[in-house]
Amino acid sequence: MAKILVISTIGVPLLASLALAVASRRARPSVAHHTTLAVTGLATLLALALLPFAGGGTVIAVEWFPSMGQMGLTPSPTGLYAVLATAGAAFFTLLATAAHAHEFPPLTGALMLLALAATTVAFLTDHFLARYVVLEIVALCIALAVLVEIQTRRGVRLAGGNYLLLRLGDVGMLTGILLLMDVSGTLQISPALEQALATIGVAGGTPVGMRLRWAVAGFLLAVWVKLGGWPFQLWKRGGLQLALASQIWLYATVMPSLGIYLLYRVTPLLALAGHVHEVALWIGSGGALLAGLTALRQQNLRVTLIYQEAVQAGLLLFVAASGVKEAIWLSLFVMMPLRLLLFLAADIAQPTASARQRKIGTSLLTLGGIALVLFNLLITWWAGRTGVRLDALFVAQAAVALTGVLSARVVWQSLKSEEETGPRRSYEIPWARKMTMGLLGFGIVGGGMAFGPLAQHLMAITSTTPPDVPTLPTLLRHTVTSPAILLVVGLTLIARKLWQWTIQIPTPAAESTEEMYNLEEGLVRAARALRAVVEVGMLEEFIVLIALGAVEGARFTYRVVEQEGLEGLVALFARGAIDGARLTYRVVEQEGLEGLLRRAVQWVLALGRGLQRWHTGRLRHNLLWMAISLALAVLTFVLYGG
C-alpha cells in the first residue's frame, strides 16, 4: 500500500505535468489551472494518506547509476511532513489565485507539477545523487517558468541569470556530496551524515577533517543560495515579474523549503566544523542585518518581502550554526503559511487596490509581521541559550529588530497609501482568495496560540526532545532587555521622527522603486542640513546630522551595494569576463601574441619562407604559438617529471 501511495504521490503530478506540456498549445488556461489545482490537491491528500506509513523503511529502490548504490524512496516522517507542507502550499497558492485562472499559462502548470514531483522525490529519497538530480530539475523549472511567461530577451536574461545563480548553489551541493562520499564511501544520506558526524569531531585538522569542513561549506553555499540569502535574493527577484502562482510557490516556497530541509540535515555537522562554523555564524547574522538594512530602502511591498526572506535566511543560518536544529525543522512549517499569507496580502495591499482590499491586506500583513517577529525572537532566544558568541548574537538580534521595523514599515506604508487618492481597482477580492487567506490567518493565529503543543508534535516526528517554549511574557521580557533590539528600535524611532521633522520628505509610496542616487537631491538635503545647523540648536543639529548621515549612508550603501556594488559587480564581472575573453581571443587566437613574440615570429618566418607563401597571416601567428607551446609543454613536463 505504501508503495502505491508513494508512486502515486510522485507519479500523478508527473503524468499530469507531461499531459499539460503535451497539450499546452491547445489547453485553455483555466483548464490548465484547474487541472494543476486538482492534482496538487490530490498530491496533498496522497501525502496525508501516507502519514500512517511514516518510518516504514524503503518502499522503492532502483540502481540508476552503477556503483553509486541503490536509490530508494523512504516515507520518513520528516520527509513526509515536508511533502505535505509543500504540496499543501501549492494547493493553497493555486486556490488563492483561481480568479486569475484565465491568465494561467498551461506550461506554467506543467512546470509547477513537475517541480512538485521532483520536490517530493527530494524529500523522500535518502540518496544524495537522487536528491541532487531532482534539485537540479526544480532549478530548471524555476528558470523555465520565466521563459514561459516572458518570451523576450529580458526573459532569457532573467531565466539564464536565475539558473546560473541556482547552479552556483548546486556547485556547493555537489562539492559537499562528493566530498562526503569520498570520506564515508556511500551516497546514502543518513549513513554518510552519521559517519561524517562521528568523524568530523575527532578528525580535527587532518585531511579527512579538512574534507569534511569543505563538504559542510559546500552544503552551506547550497543552502544560502536556495534560501535566497543576501546577495542571492537576486534570483528570487526574477520571480516578481511572473504570475502570482509562480511567484509565490515556485519562487518563494519550493526552493527555500528544500534549502531549509537541507540545512536541517547538515546542522549537526555545522557545530563541529571549526572555522566553517564561525563563518556560518557571521554570514548568517551579518547577511540578515545587511538584508534588513537593504529592505528598509525598498518601496515595493513584494520586493520588501524578498528581502525579508533574505533576513530570514540569515537568521536560520545563524540559528543552525548555534546548534538549534529544532528551530530549523520548525521553521519549515512556520514559514510556509507565513510566506503564503504575506505574499497574498502584499498582492491585495498594493497602492492601486481599493480601500477595502488594502484594509484587509494591511490587517493580514500586520498579522503576518507579528507572527514573523515573534518566531524570530523565539529562535534567537533559543540560540542565545546555547552559549553562542555574544557579538554574533547581538548582530542577529539587531536583524530580528529590523524584521519588526520592516513589518511596521510595510503596515505604515499600506496605511499611508490609503490616505492618498489615485486610481483604484474596483473589483472585490475573489471568494477563493478570501477563504485561503482566512484559513491561513486562522491557522497562524491558532498555531501561535497553541505553539507549545504544536512544536511538541512536530518535534515528536523527529524523535527529539522539543526545546523549551517560553511564555509570551518571557519572550517580551527578553525583547525589552535585549540591547541590540532596543538600540535598533530606538534608532529607528529617532531617525523617523527627525526625518519627518527636519527634512519632510515625500511619502515613501511616492518614491520610485528603482530610485538612484541623485546628486541634486543630495545637495538640497545638504542645504537643509545647513539650514538646520544655522536655525536650530546645537543638540538638534547634531542629531539631525546623525540622522542625515544614517539615511544618506543607507542610501549610499543601497546604491553601492545593491545597485552598483552587487549588480554592478556582477555586470562588471560579466563584462570583464567577456572583454577579457575577447581580448584573449584577439591576442592569442587571432594575433598569436604578436607583440610579445615578434622576434620569434621573424625567426620562424625566416626558417619557413616556402611555407609562408601558402598560408594566411593568422596561420603564421598561430604556428608560432603552437611551436612555442609545444616546446614549453615538453620542457615543463620533462623538468617536472624528471
Add this chain to the structure above:
Amino acid sequence: MRMETIWLVIIVGAPLVAALVLFLLRDRAVHAAGWIAGVAAALSLGGALALLPVLQRGQVPALDFRWIPAAHIRLVLHVDWLTFPFLITEAAVTLVAIVYAWGYHHPDERTSFFYALLLLFALGMSGTTLADDMFLFYIFWELMLVASCVLIAVWGDGERRGAVALKYFIFTHLGSLMVLVGLLILYDATGSDSFSVLREGVTLAPGLVTLVTTLFIIGFCVKMAIFPLHLWLPDAHAVAPMPVTIMLAAAMLSMGTYGILRFPLSIFSMDQMAVFSVPMMVAGIVSEIYGALMALAEDDIKRIIAYSSVSQMGYILFGLGTLTHDGIAGATLHVIYHAIVKALLFMCVGLVIRATGRRRIAALGGLWRAMPLVAICTAVGALAIAGSPPFCIFDSEWMIFAGGFHTAHISLPILALLGSLLTVAYALWFVGRIFFGNRPEGLTIEPLPKAMLAPTVLLTVLAFIEGIFPAPVFDWVTHELALILGGI
C-alpha cells in the same frame, strides 16, 4: 574464419570497399553515393555491435596476418573493452553524419569522392582504434588526418579553406610526430611493435618513462585540442562541411583520449603516472575555462560550438588526470556522451544555418516559433552540454568530479566545478540568443530536409535515454578499466 573475425573484417572492410567502389564509380554514382556510404557505415556499426556478445563472453576478437614479411610487419586488429566504446562511438557518429549529409550535401560530380573520403576518414578512426600494432596504428592515424584534411580543403566553406586545411594538417601532424617519437622509443626499448606485448609491461629508465609519457600526453593533447594546443580546432571545425565537422568534433577528438588511455595509462603503472596527475588536471581545468570563455566571446555559431569542444576536452583531460577509477571512467563516458551531444549541437547549428543562411549569433533571434523542433533539440543539447540532469553528460561529469574529489587536491575539482558555470553560461546564452527575443528584420526561414532533421531528433532522444539509462555504457567502461588499470 570465425564469426567474430568476419565481423572484424566487416568493420574495416565495409568502408574500405565502399570507398574504393565510390572512387571507381566517380560521377556515375552521384545519387547512389550517399546510400552506398550509409550502408557501409551501417554495416560497420552493425559489425561493431555484433562483437559485444563476444566480448561479454570474455573472448577477444582478433585478426592477424603477415602484411610486409620483409619488415616483420603484421596486420593485427583486435577488439577489447578499451577499444569497444570508442569503436561504437566512431561508427555511430559516422553513420549519423552520413545520413545528415544526405540532406546537407548538394549532389554534384564530386559527390562520390566526398562520401568516399568520409568513409576513409571513418576507416582511419576505426582502424586506429582496432590496431594492435604500432605501424598499423600510425598508418590509420595519418589516414584519418589526410582524409579529413582533403575534405576540408575541397569541400570547406569560404576561400580560406585551403589555408585552414594546411593549418589543421601541420598542427595535428606536429602532435602525430610526437606520438611517433614516443612509439619509436618504446619499440627501441622493447623490440616489439605489438601493443599486446606493451600491455604486459615495459621496463624503461625513469627519465625515459617521463620523456615517453610527455610525448604521448602532449601529442594526444594536440588531437584533443587542449589549450594551448587547440588552435587548429576552431578554424577546422568552422570551415569544414557540417558532416565532417560532426565527425571531427564527435569522433576524432576522442582519438586523443583513446591514445592516452592506450599508451601511457595502459603501459605504465599508476606510480609512474602519478607525477603527471596534477599537470593534466590543471591543463584540463585551464582548457575547460578557456574554451568556455572563448565560446562566450565568439559570434559565429559554428565556432561557438567548436570552442565548446576545447572546453569539453578539458573535462576529459581532468578526469584522466585524476588517475582514479571514477575519474577515468567518467572521462571515457564523457567521450561517448560528448560525441552524442556535440554531434547534436553541430547538427542544430547546421539546421539553423541552412534555414536562415546566417551564422552570426547577433544576426539571429526569435526562431523559437518558426523552428520549435530545432529549438527543442538545441535546448536539449545546450542543457546536456551544461551538465544538467537527466541528460547524459551529467552522468559523466558526476564521475569526473567524483574522481577529482578522490585525489589529494580538492581545490582542483572545486575549480573545475566553478568553471562548469561558464559552460552553463555559454550554453544558455547560445540558445537564448538564437531562439528567443525578437526576430531580426529580413530573417527568413527556409524549409529543412528531413534527412537533416531525423538524425538530429534521434540524437536528442539518445541524449535523454543515455542520461536515464547509463548502466549499459557504464558496464563497458567498467570492463575497460578493469582491463587497463587493474585494481585502482
